[in-house]
Amino acid sequence: QKVSVEVLEHLERLALVDFRDAEGVERLQKAIQFADQLHEVNTDGVEPMDSVLEDRCLYLREDDVTEGNCTKELLENAREKVEEYFVAPPGNIPLPKLEEQETFLQGS
Amino acid sequence: LAPWVPVVGLEIHAQISSNSKLFSGSQVQFAAPPNSLVSFFDASLPGTLPVLNRRCVEAAVMTGLALNCSINKKSLFDRKHYFYADLPAGYQITQQRVPVAVNGSLSYSLCIDNKMSQMVTKTVRIKQIQLEQDSGKSLHDDTRSQTLVDLNRAGVGLMEVVMEPDMCCGEEAAAAVRELQLILQTLGSSQAVMAEGQLRVDANVSVHHPGEPYGVRTEVKNINSIRFLAKAIDYEIQRQIEELESGGTILNETRAFDSKLGCTVPMRDKEGKQDYRFMPEPNLPPLILYDAKSLPANMNHQQVINIDWIHERLPDLPSVKRKKLVEQYGILPEHSFTLLNEDGLAEFFESVVKQTQMKPKKVIGWILKDLLSYLKQHSLTVKESPVSSFLLADLLNLLEKKEISSTAAKQVLAELWKGEGKTPLEIVKEQKLELLQDQKELEQICQAVIDGHKNE
Numbered sequence: 001q002k003v004s005v006e007v008l009e010h011l012e013r014l015a016l017v018d019f020r021d022a023e024g025v026e027r028l029q030k031a032i033q034f035a036d037q038l039h040e041v042n043t044d045g046v047e048p049m050d051s052v053l054e055d056r057c058l059y060l061r062e063d064d065v066t067e068g069n070c071t072k073e074l075l076e077n078a079r080e081k082v083e084e085y086f087v088a089p090p091g092n093i094p095l096p097k098l099e100e101q102e103t104f105l106q107g108s
Numbered sequence: 109l110a111p112w113v114p115v116v117g118l119e120i121h122a123q124i125s126s127n128s129k130l131f132s133g134s135q136v137q138f139a140a141p142p143n144s145l146v147s148f149f150d151a152s153l154p155g156t157l158p159v160l161n162r163r164c165v166e167a168a169v170m171t172g173l174a175l176n177c178s179i180n181k182k183s184l185f186d187r188k189h190y191f192y193a194d195l196p197a198g199y200q201i202t203q204q205r206v207p208v209a210v211n212g213s214l215s216y217s218l219c220i221d222n223k224m225s226q227m228v229t230k231t232v233r234i235k236q237i238q239l240e241q242d243s244g245k246s247l248h249d250d251t252r253s254q255t256l257v258d259l260n261r262a263g264v265g266l267m268e269v270v271m272e273p274d275m276c277c278g279e280e281a282a283a284a285v286r287e288l289q290l291i292l293q294t295l296g297s298s299q300a301v302m303a304e305g306q307l308r309v310d311a312n313v314s315v316h317h318p319g320e321p322y323g324v325r326t327e328v329k330n331i332n333s334i335r336f337l338a339k340a341i342d343y344e345i346q347r348q349i350e351e352l353e354s355g356g357t358i359l360n361e362t363r364a365f366d367s368k369l370g371c372t373v374p375m376r377d378k379e380g381k382q383d384y385r386f387m388p389e390p391n392l393p394p395l396i397l398y399d400a401k402s403l404p405a406n407m408n409h410q411q412v413i414n415i416d417w418i419h420e421r422l423p424d425l426p427s428v429k430r431k432k433l434v435e436q437y438g439i440l441p442e443h444s445f446t447l448l449n450e451d452g453l454a455e456f457f458e459s460v461v462k463q464t465q466m467k468p469k470k471v472i473g474w475i476l477k478d479l480l481s482y483l484k485q486h487s488l489t490v491k492e493s494p495v496s497s498f499l500l501a502d503l504l505n506l507l508e509k510k511e512i513s514s515t516a517a518k519q520v521l522a523e524l525w526k527g528e529g530k531t532p533l534e535i536v537k538e539q540k541l542e543l544l545q546d547q548k549e550l551e552q553i554c555q556a557v558i559d560g561h562k563n564e
Contacts, residue, residue: 010383014383014385016191024303030513031544032254032469048168049119050184050388050390050394051388051390051393053390053393054389054393054394055218057393057396057398058160058392058393058395059159059160059411060132060160060161060162060165060410060411060413061128061159061160061161061162062162062410063126063127063128063162063163063164063181064127064128064159065127065128065133065134065135065522066128066148067128067132067133067134067135067149068133068134068135068144068145068146068147069143069144069145070146070148071143071146073141074146074148074151074259075143077153081417082254082256083142084141084142084143084144085142085143085247085256085257085258086143086257086258086259087191087254087255087256087257088194088246088254088255088256088257088461089193089254089255090248090249090250090253090254090255091248091251092191092192104203
């Protein structure tokens with residue numbers, strides 16, 4: 001079963017990945033096939049597991065102020081800053097409309 | 109033309125009143141230097157992990173109990189993914205699958221026909237209450253084509269209260285939100301001040317003809333006060349009706365309320381339908397809550413949250429307080445609403461009643477008509493009143509003992525309002541407002557008046 005072009009384009013926009021070429025798409029297909037083997041296991045009546053930690057106790061912290069006040073350190077990571085604010089582009093830069101995009105997928 | 113049935117549902121985000129954030133130890137505070145209340149976890153630096161704040165869980169449980177919800181003894185945390193500059197991790201930790209509380213209800217009251225004397229009680233179902241993280245704040249600088257990001261708010265604990273679409277207009281929504289606000293403030297789980305962003309309301313609005321399926325709904329955001337909430341909803345209902353009646357269609361979109369223009373406009377920067385790719389939060393095991401029966405024997409009690417213990421310690425909710433005021437003081441139900449609607453007014457009223465012989469039914473008139481209107485005229489809160497409960501009680505005592513007339517009392521109150529530190533008795537003496545009680549003296553005055561006019 002091949003993954004449809006619509007699904008591939010949807011994935012590219014959601015995860016901001018680029019499947020780039022036929023090899024990339026093939027690798028994705030193989031990964032899905034590999035994961036599909038899970039369906040061979042009979043899970044009737046078995047509660048799904050979230051993580052191996054799910055039986056551990058969730059630690060509850062007391063409501064004390066113990067962190068923060070490290071503006072300088074945090075801003076060291078910023079390429080651009082304005083008076084202790086991080087600087088970002090104005091809103092999300094919209095992905096080019098699908099019609100305008102020249103992706104490999106459209107060529108295939 | 110067939111009648112239209114508007115349908116209104118609300119999604120309310122209440123900021124939890126706590127010292128530190130939901131999953132980190134940085135401080136929760138309004139208005140601090142940018143990025144000063146941010147921990148490495150809040151900034152989503154690699155290698156950091158969420159650690160749940162006990163107080164936030166208690167706040168959610170209290171709120172759930174106050175809203176008649178079932179508290180889920182096991183609830184789960186999930187990641188909701190989307191890209192935005194003020195969400196550094198690229199996902200928000202929320203409770204999508206199994207939230208902490210479900211299936212509750214909120215009762216609120218409305219005046220029919222704008223007359224305070226006729227109140228009707230309505231109920232809205234609460235679908236669920238979930239714990240989730242707040243995002244940071246984006247300041248849009250359109251001139252320089254950039255956004256400035258302050259992460260002080262990122263990670264603050266929120267309770268999202270989801271109400272079923274049981275409301276039909278702006279007035280109902282406003283009344284429901286007001287009552288929720290009072291409940292949250294009474295519990296202390298949130299200060300719920302809309303102006304400071306501690307209570308945010310998004311409205312889902314649609315219209316349909318009776319008997320037909322629900323219409324397409326729009327989401328209205330950017331509502332900054334309860335008054336604007338009613339306006340925004342009523343505008344949107346009208347807009348949808350007009351659009352449909354002229355043959356148009358309603359888009360399933362997000363609209364922002366423009367308070368200056370009094371209308372809703374489509375919101376920019378909202379890309380079509382989002383796929384949030386919900387997944388379990390792998391770094392947090394399930395949240396387990398206990399009650400008296402299931403309390404584990406050997407656990408450190410700091411690690412245990414007992415729902416029954418919290419239930420026993422819930423304060424009187426507004427509806428209970430109102431009932432008690434009516435029963436104890438013989439005032440009208442609508443009076444009890446006004447008393448609770450103004451911060452500190454009920455306490456002021458009770459304080460005056462304690463210090464005066466005047467019957468509460470009479471005192472209430474002075475509180476609601478005279479005192480409250482003075483406060484409103486000068487935009488003062490009860491706490492800022494230049495007339496204390498002691499002074500007012502003093503004045504009312506003079507009136508009750510018939511030492512002054514009711515007109516004189518109003519004059520004295522006007523003088524007391526100046527806050528010059530005089531007592532009511534001093535003002536009465538200064539302005540010679542005493543009622544004459546002496547029969548003989550009265551007769552002499554009347555006789556003198558009659559004599560003075562004998563010659564006419």
